Amino acid sequence: MHPHHDPERLASYADVLAGELPGDWSSTYHPSDDKDDLAELTDRVWDLDLVAAALAEQPLRQAAVLSRPDGAQLAVLDRPGEREGFLIAAVAPHDLPDQAYHGVREPNGIALTDDPFLGAEQVAGDLLARYETALAQVRHNAAAQIEPSQPDRVVLTWQSDGSLAAVPAGTTAADVLATHGFVADQQTGIYRLSGDDTTVQARAVRAAGQQLEAHGIALALQHPSGRIAPAATQPTAPAPAVPRASAARTR
Template sequence: MHDHEESERLASYADVLAGELPGTWTSTYHPPGHTDDLHELTSRAWDMDLVAESLALHPLQHAAVLTRQDGAQLVVVDRHDGRDGLLVAALAPRSLPDEAYRGVGEPNGLALGDDPFVSAQQIASGLLPRYDTALARVRLHAAGVRPSQPDRVVLTWQPDGSLAASPVGKVAAAVLAANGFVEDQPDGIYRLSGDDTFAQARAVRETGQALKAQGIDTALQHPSGRIAPTSTHPTVAPATPVPAAPTASARRSP
């Protein structure tokens, strides 16, 4: 039978974490008996390290979920290595297809001590940056935006006529911003409106020239079959296919 004190400890610990992490977070406790919820949390744990190992050996009896205002989630679970504290892992989004996870490494979780204030700092400096980076990449994949290489920025046509780009460095990001692309937080995608196609074509041309001056190539991608404005053709090249990788569901399995 599950210890009531352990339930109180985990729920209270998670409440403190929610109040100490950067941004706005809420905490939800999933008690023993919520079998379906606990099974789903196990399947969504985005980890291939110590948390995955622990979940494989010790099925969840209870858990706490921390949810950020933008939908990002962490799960806090018991630690079974004889030490005080708990374990925390990122949760993979429910809504994204397995294909979106191809080529994206797991933002592996952390072992936490018994001080939730110190643990919040460890999560903020360690797990959250990895999680936000992984989230941005899978959302880019799900949106059909092919990730850029260090020396190339890929511009992807969207169904609404806008362009999306996923720069990998500060130089590319600065060039995009200077030419009318707006960063879409928290995904990290830079978008250029298609409301004015002439202005859009000019911005793409000038962006390509500015990136080329920095030694960065530009490529256009047409996932919907849309034909790009002809004025952009001299400054950009077609995107090359990205090799397929194993699905995320296989990698996320403990």
């Protein structure tokens, strides 16, 4: 085995990288014997650029998966050929339907330096932010496919960071959400309300619900992650929980 594909080197690098990333990350090493895990990981790599090209050139011989308690995952891979460093890619959630990914840009992976401390800075300043945005979009899409927003209904969905997201149907609902602290993403059309202060969040949702109701628009909550919302944030009966899809995403 070429020294660049040394299992101890990859595993050690991933361990240090996990400890340096913002948040609570752990690392799991998959050697060449883990054929099923490596095959599944290849299918779930969320990339159509650098990492996809590398996987087409050289199938996975080993990998390390960085995982966060909310389900986010990153894959650390060897670079093909004689090149130094590693590749890192986002991993698509396995419990969301394929349709949720439609219209969402892949958070393509990046090449990492041999120094895991510098590598962590690269990930935090680039890939991680794009991955978080893509995750929020597909999770919202999955919820919206179960309970889509309609002209007389706005559905709020909980995000892993405690924020709420919605795609308002119509300018009236959009204006109400914006008035009560929801911030619009101009690229996706998704409105988000921070969960940094749950008291402020609950008050904003309650006020928005009352104003929407005055316009004949209902407000409902989705709980795709099983989170239970504070009673104060339920202006209408909560929508049913989103079922977990069994179909894996295809690349």
